[in-house]
Amino acid sequence: MIVKLAAIFFSMILVNNYVLVKFYGICPFLGVSKKLDSSLGMSGAVIFVMFMATAVTFPLQIFVLDPADLGYLQTIVFILVIAVLVQFIEIFLKKYMVSLYNALGVYLPLITTNCCVLAVTILVVDDYGADVATLGFAAAYIESLVCAVGSGVGFMLAMCLFSGVRTRVEACDPPEPFKGLPITLVSAAITSPYFMGFGGIVENIFNVTL
Amino acid sequence: MAQENSKVSILTNGIIKENPVLRLVLGTCSILAVTTAVSNALGMGVAFTFVLVCSNIIISLLRNVIPAKVHLPCYIVVIAGFVTIVQMVMQAYFQSLYTALGVFLPLIVVNCIILGRAEMFACKNSVVDSALDGVGMGIGYTLTATLMATLREVLGSGSWLGFQVLPESLPKVGIMTQAPGAFFCFGLLMAGCVWLEGKLDARVERKIGCQPLKDLQEGEDKE
């Protein structure tokens, strides 16, 4: 069990990296990765919301939507849950955890429309929903939460790596049409192949494969 | 006559002047992900245009009813409703396309182009104008996606819309259909667009991402 959880965690970070391999959350990736501290703040907020959203939506799907045969309401229910949750977290942090609010607060409103949060809630239901029948709800729930946090950490890794890349790119002098966004995209193209090679590493460390 | 002109300009606005992908830089996630093959790009474009036009019409109809306080959740519910309809219809009648687009179909909900158009255009304009705006933006999105998919599919698989166009003997650039190729093609296309703008003397400043993100960025730039 522990080995499988670790394998899920690291494969979400390295092999199935949400930003550079799966293309979820490209907007904040291009928009906020200019500086290291804003990258960290944004990804901290994303990890937090991803974890909370999965914690709510997974049981919702298993215990409410599936038994009531309302699977087709998944998209609409999940996005509403995320929107309400983000609002709620914002109010809660503002009131009770001021220091955390100061660190993450500005990024919270952006997260409702961040596709990685909706993506992770839908994907864990697809991937681990079936485990409820074979392994029991608790095990499937833990797997999906680990998967959510792993995806968030993968997002953070990509943001932080890329803020470093961007600092170097900004200091360069590319041809006129490439200035700004185009050269940023080309450097993302050079950063992303690294993640394609990680499959073997996770495989060998945990002696299991994907 | 002036009336006619303004209708046409609303329609063409989304295709060239405010091309959502290359000039407004919105909805980048799906553009990068679905352009591995021309057929996927076209399917995504049609689904996207349908959702955009329908949600624009409904939101424009309801623009005087929806209270400002809950406008965002209301828009999201309307958009998510149409996205789910597209999902169900596509799963029933276009199974292979449904599998190919995967999770990016439900992710149309959080596509900033649709929410952005609802926020910026549909809630302030008449139903007809909003519908035209949706059609224009949809065509702009579809054309750009198809262009990029053409680049990636021809180089990566040697085919176009499934038909072999490059001779078999020519080596394929497999990486073009994978993640790095997506970023690279998008960068190239955008550079091409900037170059063209330079020639035509019509440069625009590119701000990345969704509306609230823009505010944040402006704040960052001021620092």
Place this chain on the structure above:
Amino acid sequence: MNKAAWESTAKPILVLSVISLVVSLLLALVNSFTAPVIEANQKATTLAAYVEVMPTVSSAADLEEVTGYTTPGVTGVVKYTDGSMAIQAGESGFDGGIVTVILGFDANGTVTGIWVDASTQTQGIGSNVASADFLAQFNGMDGTQNIAAGSGYDSYSGATYSSDALFAAINDCINCYNELA
């Protein structure tokens, strides 16, 4: 209720609820049209796969559905008048995704064909267990004995979880065949 409270609290809640309700009803309506089509499509795919693994069967209409099996993991069984049989089973692989296997048996218990859906597994890694080259090793094997990776049959290298699920599902089919034959 005074007017200010209505404008600031009740009206937004009411409008949002009404919109949500209307949208949900609309979705339920569309779902009632598309759900049967989706189900029919899935059934057609499964039937076509049954025919594919049974060389003596030419049309899905000739198949007769078998019920009353107890083997866990098995999701469907069909038989043909000449004694051949096809069994569908699923086991969860990596990420919890189900690897579905349909195994065809002739009247003597020899495996006549195998069909695998591993589209739920990691693309390009686990999904490889559905490749024709890899599956060729199972054709013509004795369908009455359980098999194990490493003893005569290979796992797909680099896809341990998905291969384990594949072998488990094949053994489910074999157990079910032994139960029914």
